Amino acid sequence: MLATTRGIVFHTLKYSDSSIIAKIYTEAFGLQSFMVSAAHSKKSATKINLLQPLALVECVIYHKEKKQLQRIKEIKSAQPYQNIGSDISKSGILFFLNEMLYKSIKEEESNPPLFNFIYSALLFLDFKTDSCANFHLLFLLKLTSFLGFRPQENRSAKNLFFDLQEGVFLPHEPIHPFFITATEGNRFLELCNCDFENSAAITIGGSERKLLLEKIIQYYTLHLSSLSEIKSHKVLEEVMM
Numbered sequence: 001m002l003a004t005t006r007g008i009v010f011h012t013l014k015y016s017d018s019s020i021i022a023k024i025y026t027e028a029f030g031l032q033s034f035m036v037s038a039a040h041s042k043k044s045a046t047k048i049n050l051l052q053p054l055a056l057v058e059c060v061i062y063h064k065e066k067k068q069l070q071r072i073k074e075i076k077s078a079q080p081y082q083n084i085g086s087d088i089s090k091s092g093i094l095f096f097l098n099e100m101l102y103k104s105i106k107e108e109e110s111n112p113p114l115f116n117f118i119y120s121a122l123l124f125l126d127f128k129t130d131s132c133a134n135f136h137l138l139f140l141l142k143l144t145s146f147l148g149f150r151p152q153e154n155r156s157a158k159n160l161f162f163d164l165q166e167g168v169f170l171p172h173e174p175i176h177p178f179f180i181t182a183t184e185g186n187r188f189l190e191l192c193n194c195d196f197e198n199s200a201a202i203t204i205g206g207s208e209r210k211l212l213l214e215k216i217i218q219y220y221t222l223h224l225s226s227l228s229e230i231k232s233h234k235v236l237e238e239v240m241m
Helices: 088-104 112-127 137-145 182-192 197-199 204-223 234-241
Strands: 002-014 021-024 030-037 056-062 070-077 161-163 169-170
Touching: 002 088, 002 112, 021 056, 021 112, 056 112, 088 112, 088 137, 088 204, 088 234, 112 137, 137 182, 137 197, 137 204, 161 182, 182 197, 182 204, 204 234
Parallel strands: 030 070
Antiparallel strands: 002 021, 002 056, 021 030, 056 070, 161 169
């Protein structure tokens, strides 16, 4: 079946001197693997820069159900980034979010709400004019709603500690070490209730932001059994400090 779909590039792997395998999260079919022929050829209409991490593309594909490797007939940029490439903070965030998305999303079926969330959030990051220092924290917390483990916002004067294993606030420290303290819980809940448009209004210091990011990654690790070690946040921490 010949189909046209928007996509978000998650990963590429060299297959031969003239071809690569690209993992693209598509609007119509979810995460799919594509053979992209002549990707490095000067004469090819497919330019390698179209397949950069989290590039927004539009593809015409030959899609066959249950086939592990699909073929791309045509690919073009759906929305070129205007600012991310020249902004080191935004580039660092994109690099980190690419690893998180690639290691978190495995579904090979259409999920328009999830696709639209990622697509629109990346465009928002590109055009954001104020501070983007909290963007990645907010993105990951909002993404949990689509992945099935959104934190319960049950914090109160009694429920001060956030249990990362159970995803709820508790009135006491849990017996395991996977939790957010009462002090950090205020900021955590503030982020949970925030919109992208207002994320810059939350004042978080570099050390606190680093700690919250580590806790959120730990939260993902506890709820996604397939999630392998995340490494790119170390680079991001250096950029955002």
